[in-house]
Amino acid sequence: MPVYFVRRVLAAIPVMLVVAVFVFLLLRLTPGDPAAIIAGDMATPAQLERIRDTLGLNDPLHVQFLSWMGRILQGDFGTSLISNKPVIELVEDRMWPTIWIALITITLSVIIAVPMGVLAAWRHRTWVDHIVMTFSVLGFSIPVFVIGYLLIKLFAIDLRWVPVQGYKAPSGDFGGFAIRAVLPALTLASIYIALIARMTRASLLDVLNEDYVRTARAKGLAERRVLFRHALRNAAVPVMTVIGTGFALLISGVVVTESVFNIPGLGRLTVDSIFARDYPVIQALILLTSGIYVAVNLLIDLSYTLLDPRIRY
Amino acid sequence: MNAFSSIRPKGLVAAAAVALGLAAPASAQTITAVMHSGLRVLDPVITTAHITRDNAFMIYDTLLAMNSDFEVTPQMASAEMSEDGLTYTFTLRDGLKWHDGGDVTPADCIASIKRWMVRDGGGQMIADRMESLEATGDKSFALKLKEPFPYTLQAMSKPSGLALFMMPERIASTPADQAITEYVGSGPFRFVEDEFQPGVKVVYEKFEDYVPAEGPQSWFSGAKDVKVDRVEWVTMPDAQTSINALMNGEIDYMEAVPVDLLPLLEGMDTVETEVLAKLGSVTIGRMNFLYPPFDDPKIRKAALMALSQEDVLTALIGNPEYFTVCGAIFGCGTPLEFADGSDTLTSGGDIEGAKALLEEAGYDGTPVVLMQPTDVVTLTAQPIVAAQALRAAGFTVDMQPMDWQTLVTRRASQAKPSEGGWNLFFTNWIVPEVSNPLANIMLNGRGDDAWFGWPSDPEIESLLGEYAAASELDAQKAVAQKIQAHVMENVNYIHLGQYNSPSAWGASLSGVSDAPFPVFWGVEKAAD
Numbered sequence: 001m002p003v004y005f006v007r008r009v010l011a012a013i014p015v016m017l018v019v020a021v022f023v024f025l026l027l028r029l030t031p032g033d034p035a036a037i038i039a040g041d042m043a044t045p046a047q048l049e050r051i052r053d054t055l056g057l058n059d060p061l062h063v064q065f066l067s068w069m070g071r072i073l074q075g076d077f078g079t080s081l082i083s084n085k086p087v088i089e090l091v092e093d094r095m096w097p098t099i100w101i102a103l104i105t106i107t108l109s110v111i112i113a114v115p116m117g118v119l120a121a122w123r124h125r126t127w128v129d130h131i132v133m134t135f136s137v138l139g140f141s142i143p144v145f146v147i148g149y150l151l152i153k154l155f156a157i158d159l160r161w162v163p164v165q166g167y168k169a170p171s172g173d174f175g176g177f178a179i180r181a182v183l184p185a186l187t188l189a190s191i192y193i194a195l196i197a198r199m200t201r202a203s204l205l206d207v208l209n210e211d212y213v214r215t216a217r218a219k220g221l222a223e224r225r226v227l228f229r230h231a232l233r234n235a236a237v238p239v240m241t242v243i244g245t246g247f248a249l250l251i252s253g254v255v256v257t258e259s260v261f262n263i264p265g266l267g268r269l270t271v272d273s274i275f276a277r278d279y280p281v282i283q284a285l286i287l288l289t290s291g292i293y294v295a296v297n298l299l300i301d302l303s304y305t306l307l308d309p310r311i312r313y
Numbered sequence: 314m315n316a317f318s319s320i321r322p323k324g325l326v327a328a329a330a331v332a333l334g335l336a337a338p339a340s341a342q343t344i345t346a347v348m349h350s351g352l353r354v355l356d357p358v359i360t361t362a363h364i365t366r367d368n369a370f371m372i373y374d375t376l377l378a379m380n381s382d383f384e385v386t387p388q389m390a391s392a393e394m395s396e397d398g399l400t401y402t403f404t405l406r407d408g409l410k411w412h413d414g415g416d417v418t419p420a421d422c423i424a425s426i427k428r429w430m431v432r433d434g435g436g437q438m439i440a441d442r443m444e445s446l447e448a449t450g451d452k453s454f455a456l457k458l459k460e461p462f463p464y465t466l467q468a469m470s471k472p473s474g475l476a477l478f479m480m481p482e483r484i485a486s487t488p489a490d491q492a493i494t495e496y497v498g499s500g501p502f503r504f505v506e507d508e509f510q511p512g513v514k515v516v517y518e519k520f521e522d523y524v525p526a527e528g529p530q531s532w533f534s535g536a537k538d539v540k541v542d543r544v545e546w547v548t549m550p551d552a553q554t555s556i557n558a559l560m561n562g563e564i565d566y567m568e569a570v571p572v573d574l575l576p577l578l579e580g581m582d583t584v585e586t587e588v589l590a591k592l593g594s595v596t597i598g599r600m601n602f603l604y605p606p607f608d609d610p611k612i613r614k615a616a617l618m619a620l621s622q623e624d625v626l627t628a629l630i631g632n633p634e635y636f637t638v639c640g641a642i643f644g645c646g647t648p649l650e651f652a653d654g655s656d657t658l659t660s661g662g663d664i665e666g667a668k669a670l671l672e673e674a675g676y677d678g679t680p681v682v683l684m685q686p687t688d689v690v691t692l693t694a695q696p697i698v699a700a701q702a703l704r705a706a707g708f709t710v711d712m713q714p715m716d717w718q719t720l721v722t723r724r725a726s727q728a729k730p731s732e733g734g735w736n737l738f739f740t741n742w743i744v745p746e747v748s749n750p751l752a753n754i755m756l757n758g759r760g761d762d763a764w765f766g767w768p769s770d771p772e773i774e775s776l777l778g779e780y781a782a783a784s785e786l787d788a789q790k791a792v793a794q795k796i797q798a799h800v801m802e803n804v805n806y807i808h809l810g811q812y813n814s815p816s817a818w819g820a821s822l823s824g825v826s827d828a829p830f831p832v833f834w835g836v837e838k839a840a841d
Contacts, residue, residue: 036721040361042754045725050490083353083511084492164557259550264513272512
């Protein structure tokens with residue numbers, strides 16, 4: 001296992017390098033000019049040119065790339081071209097809201113969706129199954145902003161149980177954080193509940209017909225024990241994959257939900273940086289996202305060994 | 314009463330809200346405002362971005378200021394012009410301090426003026442005529458010119474474009490094309506750098522040592538009395554979210570309410586809505602003078618004749634209460650309001666006349682590359698309406714959708730329209746940015762040194778010179794009228810009318826200013 005772990009970590013290095021080169025070139029080939037954002041609408045072409053010079057945007061591409069890579073190897077992701085703030089500081093500020101919302105969303109989704117999926121599989125082709133699957137289809141089909149606005153209308157505007165928008169750090173005001181996290185987490189969870197419930201149901205249906213399940217039932221084990229201890233554990237590998245990739249997706253940013261609930265997360269930072277052509281920030285964010293995907297995939301693979309003792313690395 | 318009010322467990326919810334710190338989202342002395350965009354660039358000399366200017370008015374002060382009658386008034390300093398019009402002596406008022414505790418000195422002001430002169434059009438005009446700018450005492454300094462330039466004090470007091478803000482000498486010594494990294498002003502609010510999150514949140518605290526100028530508050534002049542402890546600007550990318558937050562009392566002020574969402578707020582007891590910036594904004598079309606078809610004045614005129622302000626403004630704003638069909642390039646409601654030559658624009662366009670003029674000009678069907686930004690709500694409608702009108706007049710239009718960033722990069726390109734260049738784009742300005750001929754950047758006719766589109770127009774340059782030399786308002790008006798007529802005939806740009814954006818604020822606020830953009834001095838917030 002440790003050898004496998006080290007091998008996977010080493011394998012991530014060329015992946016990240018390719019991502020870095022690709023992102024750098026892609027951004028430079030995309031039309032757009034951070035100097036124009038900085039200078040505003042009244043700047044003359046000559047003024048833009050002088051700002052480009054100051055920012056180093058007129059240097060040859062290879063010089064810009066090598067300078068960027070050199071700094072990254074020293075742990076310096078540079079400074080935002082637009083706000084002049086260190087990129088690391090910007091990303092750190094925006095990372096925590098996203099991580100917290102993602103954690104709550106995934107936890108909520110698992111707590112709700114797994115029992116739903118188990119129930120649907122257990123009562124396959126009954127009204128219970130149909131209801132669960134109907135909710136699942138709705139969760140997939142209704143755009144996330146519609147669910148967000150409906151929840152806001154009901155719980156924030158009509159009932160006034162929670163605020164309409166905003167984010168507070170849990171360290172400073174846990175109550176304020178919790179009450180503001182409920183609606184965005186529920187909104188995002190609507191998709192993941194649908195996805196995880198379907199996946200749980202499908203995987204369970206596959207294993208419920210296996211001989212070992214029949215044997216367990218023949219031994220007289222309680223149905224709950226058969227379902228959760230024998231069947232679900234064997235069906236958990238694909239579910240775990242969905243949960244893991246879902247988490248990575250949430251971390252890499254959920255722009256619409258962040259906008260509807262005014263959460264200052266990574267999704268909005270990414271979109272704002274792209275619109276402003278803030279190259280150092282976009283590059284750092286894409287590298288970060290790639291790193292998260294690599295790490296999450298590694299963790300998912302490692303989790304398989306816990307769920308299924310037959311899997312060995 | 315809504316469907317849920319009857320089942321609202323009021324006591325329980327109130328208790329939970331208190332426990333969770335929800336009862337008062339902002340303290341009584343904090344104004345939470347949603348501005349028109351997020352603040353990212355902080356240097357008011359390097360950019361003309363409106364949000365950066367608004368931020369600068371919070372933390373910096375100006376030497377002179379413009380009031381609601383467009384008059385120049387003393388703010389940090391009084392100004393006196395010598396009889397020959399060559400020397401301006403500025404005397405700083407008592408009690409001026411920087412946020413770091415230091416005294417404001419003439420050296421600080423001189424460094425700030427010099428940095429501003431590098432970037433601002435008006436500042437450059439003064440610099441071209443400047444003989445010296447030197448301290449003359451502990452609290453005074455003098456600007457000496459080689460020739461009289463009556464526009465001097467107006468340029469130094471204009472609130473938009475690049476307004477002239479005072480900074481400490483060590484900061485103002487930063488080269489003008491390099492952004493400053495320290496934000497110390499002498500204005501009524503102090504910038505709280507620790508709490509600044511670019512594009513998310515800006516926090517200001519009342520500057521306790523600020524000594525307001527004398528006189529009643531009027532736009533940017535007079536006493537800047539701060540009546541709250543803090544002001545927080547939060548960025549909300551979704552207008553519906555801002556409106557919901559205002560309705561719920563989570564924010565106090567929303568600078569720009571989209572007109573189509575306004576009905577949600579109208580009629581609410583707890584929210585006030587009003588157009589504060591009465592002058593509003595103008596929307597314009599700018600052509601590329603370097604390439605066919607718009608290198609030909611007759612074809613430019615044909616395009617102007619095809620367009621109707623009412624059509625454009627209806628598509629852009631919708632509700633006629635919030636737009637004005639206005640032929641005056643310097644804006645309706647300003648001292649230089651003239652409408653010469655705007656008949657077709659303000660009376661629904663003249664497609665037949667445009668067709669005839671196109672034929673007379675021998676238009677050969679060269680496509681008009683029309684850039685259409687798709688991500689800026691206030692700029693998406695104009696190209697669509699214009700494209701339809703131009704096609705109706707006989708133009709071949711190649712409308713190319715793109716994001717605003719691509720547009721601003723591409724408009725700087727002097728390449729042929731068929732090779733990555735362009736022929737026409739649209740943009741908006743607030744009226745104070747176009748209301749003075751010397752501040753209106755689109756009137757620059759110096760070819761490659763002009764604004765995008767690069768017109769070479771000696772006639773307008775001569776008229777601008779005439780305006781700069783005119784010291785009396787009547788003389789300035791006479792020249793402005795000639796400029797208006799020339800712009801309509803030569804089509805330096807197409808003036809497509811004026812519109813307003815309503816603002817909204819909680820009823821707990823009072824003293825909200827009617828300045829052309831939001832200022833937060835003088836605003837009081839009632840305790841909950």
